[in-house]
Amino acid sequence: MTRVLAYSDESIAEAARLIAAGQPVAVPTETVYGLAGDATSDASVAAIYAAKGRPSFNPLIVHVRDLAHARTLAVFDADAEKLAAAHWPGPLTLVLPVRGDAGLAKAVTAGLPTVAIRVPAHRAMQSLLAATGKPLAAPSANASGGISPTRAEHVLRSLGGRIPMAIDDGATSGGIESTIVAVGDGQVRLLRPGPVVIDDAVANSKAKIEAPGQLAAHYAPAKRLRIDAQTANVDEWHIGFGSIPGDATLSATGSLSEAASRLFDMLHQADTQHRPRIAIAPVPDTGIGMAINDRLRRAAVGSGGRA
Ligand code: TXA
Ligand code: MG
Numbered sequence: 001m002t003r004v005l006a007y008s009d010e011s012i013a014e015a016a017r018l019i020a021a022g023q024p025v026a027v028p029t030e031t032v033y034g035l036a037g038d039a040t041s042d043a044s045v046a047a048i049y050a051a052k053g054r055p056s057f058n059p060l061i062v063h064v065r066d067l068a069h070a071r072t073l074a075v076f077d078a079d080a081e082k083l084a085a086a087h088w089p090g091p092l093t094l095v096l097p098v099r100g101d102a103g104l105a106k107a108v109t110a111g112l113p114t115v116a117i118r119v120p121a122h123r124a125m126q127s128l129l130a131a132t133g134k135p136l137a138a139p140s141a142n143a144s145g146g147i148s149p150t151r152a153e154h155v156l157r158s159l160g161g162r163i164p165m166a167i168d169d170g171a172t173s174g175g176i177e178s179t180i181v182a183v184g185d186g187q188v189r190l191l192r193p194g195p196v197v198i199d200d201a202v203a204n205s206k207a208k209i210e211a212p213g214q215l216a217a218h219y220a221p222a223k224r225l226r227i228d229a230q231t232a233n234v235d236e237w238h239i240g241f242g243s244i245p246g247d248a249t250l251s252a253t254g255s256l257s258e259a260a261s262r263l264f265d266m267l268h269q270a271d272t273q274h275r276p277r278i279a280i281a282p283v284p285d286t287g288i289g290m291a292i293n294d295r296l297r298r299a300a301v302g303s304g305g306r307a
Pocket of ligand 2: 139140148
């Protein structure tokens with residue numbers, strides 16, 4: 001049984017106790033809900049991989065309270081310092097050389113010489129970081145390959161019964177996972193597009209390193225998903241955008257930030273409708289629209305697997 005507790009000092013204290021005992025707890029961040037565990041504990045990190053069914057080659061993001069703590073785990077060059085100063089706390093993850101004395105569990109980085117690290121802006125994750133006093137490894141709180149959760153009820157649909165507890169602090173504000181960039185050798189390489197749009201980043205298609213988790217088939221709804229759909233067939237639940245109303249809409253006004261915050265909720269909803277397929281209207285490929293389209297392309301490739 002998975003307990004769901006509303007965000008409060010007491011629920012954070014209970015979550016910290018579970019994490020100290022090696023159990024992972026779902027907690028909201030400003031992007032999506034994460035499944036948090038002590039990044040310095042082998043047992044804690046192993047429990048995260050087990051609950052998600054995540055392959056061990058796919059490393060985790062480490063969340064810390066502030067830049068000072070981050071500097072004890074990774075090597076920051078001038079580019080990294082600049083990006084951290086501009087965007088932390090917030091939805092930007094930096095992939096940096098891991099320090100020899102970082103003290104992280106080996107499985108967190110999946111054997112890579114780098115660590116993915118971010119300072120989250122959400123009160124629940126920040127309180128949990130303070131209560132545990134540890135860096136917290138937290139992948140999105142969904143079964144591996146599924147849609148990221150933006151509400152506690154999404155966490156339950158995906159991981160209910162597999163984790164002891166989730167903290168409910170309502171829908172997340174951002175709705176799309178953090179931007180991931182690798183920094184080093186005077187270059188900033190984009191590994192995953194997200195809420196923070198980095199203009200001078202080298203796109204990941206030509207970069208040598210990629211986020212191991214960026215498999216083409218990902219974020220998959222259970223039903224088959226068709227993208228760029230101006231109209232829908234009778235057997236499709238249509239998700240609209242802007243002037244295309246659909247059965248439900250990402251944003252009636254054509255706001256990309258509203259669309260980002262509602263995207264995963266719309267996909268979760270579509271999965272529960274009686275129509276067997278999903279179609280989704282075109283979304284402009286600008287700003288955070290690039291991150292939305294990145295997730296939709298992956299969702300379309302992987303969709304229908306569990307229909
Ligand atoms: O917004 C987010 O980033 C959310 C919240 C909970 O913080 N977390 C999240 O984690 O999306 P996850 O595990 O679902 O995605 C993390 C991605 C994966 O694609 C993983 O392969 C990549 O980060 N990653 C982690 N460490 C890496 C590293 N050292 N080098 C390259 N990619 C890395
Ligand atoms: Mg994920």
